[in-house]
Amino acid sequence: MAAVLVIEDDDRIRLSLALALEDEGYAVREAPTAEEGLIAQRREPADTVLVDLMLPGIDGFECIRELRRDGDVPIIAISARSDTHDIVAALEAGADDYVVKPVEVKELSARMRAVRRRTRTAASPVSALVFGELEIRPEAGEVLRHGEPVAVTRTEFRLLCELADHAGRVLSRQQLLERVWEYSIGDERLVDVHVGRLRQKIEDNPAAPRHLVTVRGLGYKLQR
Amino acid sequence: MAAVLVIEDDDRIRLSLALALEDEGYAVREAPTAEEGLIAQRREPADTVLVDLMLPGIDGFECIRELRRDGDVPIIAISARSDTHDIVAALEAGADDYVVKPVEVKELSARMRAVRRRTRTAASPVSALVFGELEIRPEAGEVLRHGEPVAVTRTEFRLLCELADHAGRVLSRQQLLERVWEYSIGDERLVDVHVGRLRQKIEDNPAAPRHLVTVRGLGYKLQR
DNA sequence: CGAAATCATGACGAATTCATGACAGGCCCG
DNA sequence: CGGGCCTGTCATGAATTCGTCATGATTTCG
Numbered sequence: 001m002a003a004v005l006v007i008e009d010d011d012r013i014r015l016s017l018a019l020a021l022e023d024e025g026y027a028v029r030e031a032p033t034a035e036e037g038l039i040a041q042r043r044e045p046a047d048t049v050l051v052d053l054m055l056p057g058i059d060g061f062e063c064i065r066e067l068r069r070d071g072d073v074p075i076i077a078i079s080a081r082s083d084t085h086d087i088v089a090a091l092e093a094g095a096d097d098y099v100v101k102p103v104e105v106k107e108l109s110a111r112m113r114a115v116r117r118r119t120r121t122a123a124s125p126v127s128a129l130v131f132g133e134l135e136i137r138p139e140a141g142e143v144l145r146h147g148e149p150v151a152v153t154r155t156e157f158r159l160l161c162e163l164a165d166h167a168g169r170v171l172s173r174q175q176l177l178e179r180v181w182e183y184s185i186g187d188e189r190l191v192d193v194h195v196g197r198l199r200q201k202i203e204d205n206p207a208a209p210r211h212l213v214t215v216r217g218l219g220y221k222l223q224r
Numbered sequence: 225m226a227a228v229l230v231i232e233d234d235d236r237i238r239l240s241l242a243l244a245l246e247d248e249g250y251a252v253r254e255a256p257t258a259e260e261g262l263i264a265q266r267r268e269p270a271d272t273v274l275v276d277l278m279l280p281g282i283d284g285f286e287c288i289r290e291l292r293r294d295g296d297v298p299i300i301a302i303s304a305r306s307d308t309h310d311i312v313a314a315l316e317a318g319a320d321d322y323v324v325k326p327v328e329v330k331e332l333s334a335r336m337r338a339v340r341r342r343t344r345t346a347a348s349p350v351s352a353l354v355f356g357e358l359e360i361r362p363e364a365g366e367v368l369r370h371g372e373p374v375a376v377t378r379t380e381f382r383l384l385c386e387l388a389d390h391a392g393r394v395l396s397r398q399q400l401l402e403r404v405w406e407y408s409i410g411d412e413r414l415v416d417v418h419v420g421r422l423r424q425k426i427e428d429n430p431a432a433p434r435h436l437v438t439v440r441g442l443g444y445k446l447q448r
Numbered sequence: 449c450g451a452a453a454t455c456a457t458g459a460c461g462a463a464t465t466c467a468t469g470a471c472a473g474g475c476c477c478g
Numbered sequence: 479c480g481g482g483c484c485t486g487t488c489a490t491g492a493a494t495t496c497g498t499c500a501t502g503a504t505t506t507c508g
Contacts, residue, residue, distance in 0.1 A: 087311075087315070088321075091321060092338070098315075106408065110402075110406075113403060126392050126393055139392070139393040139394065140392050140393055140394060140445065140447075141394035141439040141442045141443070141445065142439070153440070153441060153494080153495060153496085154440065154441025154442060154465095154495080155441075155495080155496075156495095157441075157442070186497095187497080187498075189455090189497095189498085189499090190496090190497065190498085192454095192455065192456065192457090193456090193457080193496090193497075193498085194496090194497095195456090196455095196456060196457060196458095197457095199456095200457095206456095207456085214454095214455070214456090216454070216455075216504095216505070216506085217453090217454075217505095217506090377483085377484060377485085378484085379484080379485070380484095410486095411486080411487070411488095413466090413486095413487080413488085414485090414486060414487080416465095416466065416467070416468090417467090417468085417485090417486075417487085418485090418486095419467090420466095420467060420468065423467095430467095431467085438465095438466070438467090440465070440466075440494075440495085441464090441465075441494095441495085
């Protein structure tokens with residue numbers, strides 16, 4: 001998952017940006033000042049950095065120059081006004097692009113893609129959740145068992161991911177219905193059916209499951 | 225030698241720009257209209273394009289969008305007035321930078337270098353993307369299979385690049401529509417059709433694809 | 449022990465999801 | 479202006495998947 005660092009002092013804007021970007025599928029990190037942003041970026045580089053130009057202390061332009069000195073991470077400046085001077089100065093400082101407040105998330109997202117397309121960050125390998133002989137790769141949409149791909153349907157996959165995201169914890173049928181099916185009401189037996197089908201595919205002995213286990217009276221959980 | 229394409233309708237300005245740039249060591253091509261500029265650029269791409277915003281027929285903004293659609297050549301807009309609105313619109317259309325008339329050649333030259341440095345450093349780490357017998361060269365705009373060039377259309381190529389950029393990851397039809405077609409809404413079947421056409425060209429057995437695979441219920445992905 | 453609650457699972461029709469061929473409009477080129 | 483390529487839409491059919499139900503097994507608890 002692509003990580004974004006948002007350096008912006010206005011809490012409301014930073015939070016709303018973070019939420020919107022998370023919806024778009026980014027992992028978001030936040031920093032309210034240039035100093036903290038620079039530290040965060042040095043510690044664990046994000047794939048894209050958004051920098052507000054008006055920051056307390058070290059301002060956005062200087063921040064961009066510093067970031068640029070460290071590496072060539074894509075940088076998008078956020079300008080409070082569509083002021084030519086600011087925009088040019090930001091681009092000259094080393095920003096790759098800019099957006100003007102109020103930020104349209106669709107536009108921002110498009111620009112981030114465009115900028116990243118240009119920089120072509122080396123594709124990081126897809127991450128995997130491992131449960132013994134089971135391997136779940138959410139981004140790849142695939143499940144491996146003993147290293148071999150297992151054919152899983154969409155619903156089963158989502159169910160499995162949901163359980164894997166909360167490894168070791170029990171999820172009630174109600175919770176699963178809400179998160180996987182986006183039902184608020186519905187027949188809880190439905191979950192049973194899909195759990196059963198999933199077991200047929202991922203368990204060595206479906207009748208005595210080792211990973212996808214029933215917690216009687218409560219729900220199901222996935223364990224190692 | 226770096227080639228520059230100057231798209232500017234005013235003969236005097238175009239000529240004086242051309243002369244000045246030749247003095248700076250550029251190979252200069254000229255076009256008095258957007259239409260001619262686009263054709264010239266498609267036929268033989270320059271390394272940088274200068275576009276006047278006020279053009280007869282297709283205007284500069286639209287011209288920039290078209291250029292941007294074809295590739296990510298560095299584009300510098302030339303604005304008659306230092307009007308914020310024009311400049312912002314030009315940058316939003318996809319220009320990388322802009323200069324205001326009367327054009328200072330020294331400034332222009334500096335901006336061209338800056339813009340090219342940005343795009344080149346960004347683009348250089350790109351090596352060919354290899355997927356088994358498939359080889360995708362985003363820069364060169366070509367696809368090889370068993371070392372032999374494969375004729376793919378622009379849409380197919382962009383689709384393939386988008387998938388290759390996220391090797392191993394599933395991209396939903398929605399994501400592909402947004403990124404390849406720049407639609408926010410649209411018929412998702414469209415993606416299927418192009419995937420099908422692409423398979424005819426790049427897969428040994430299109431009915432049982434090995435690289436461009438369907439992940440039922442989720443989307444498509446490109447794998448090795 | 450027996451009844452009630454809880455869970456597993458097979459079957460089946462309905463609905464979804466995909467692949468593919470056909471086709472018309474647009475664009476470019478000769 | 480005519481032909482060829484590219485693109486997007488549509489329709490069709492095949493294959494898969496989904497949700498429901500019924501039945502039977504298992505566990506809990508009075």
